[in-house]
Amino acid sequence: MPELPSFAGLVVHGHKRGRILGFPTANIAVDSGGETIEDGVFSCWAKVPDMAGLVGATVSVGRNPTFDDVTERRVEAYLHDLDAMLYGMRIAFFVVHRLRDTMRFATVADLIDQTARDVERSRRLLEEERPNL
């Protein structure tokens, strides 16, 4: 899918809050294509090594402004229906849709609600655009 913006990088350790929030994310140390994506929340197809086909993902790019201890830009991917050890793997992402801007939420509960809506919408959009791979 060369016409879509894409980026890739290794899965590294984050703050480990994702699991507590209900959306465990793979933190991506982007080594290619990072300049092509601005901050926001995106719907992507992901290529995970040793896995056939593509996995749907909802990806957050930004400084997680809800949390004051995040100072650098982060790329965090919630991979749909995938509970696997991904640390050290290099994952490639193909952006299908930009869902929204990154926001600062007043409460963590608000962030969780919005993330659940993002993932639901992302799944629907990806289902409509499943590539023939």
Ligand SMILES: Cc1cc2nc3c(=O)[nH]c(=O)nc-3n(C[C@H](O)[C@H](O)[C@H](O)COP(=O)(O)O)c2cc1C
């Ligand atoms: C789909 C999705 C959307 C997100 N949107 C936001 C957002 O708008 N604002 C924000 O501060 N953090 C957002 N986050 C990031 C969460 O704050 C982050 O995943 C959480 O802090 C866990 O980070 P950790 O893996 O470093 O522990 C989003 C995460 C996901 C998966």
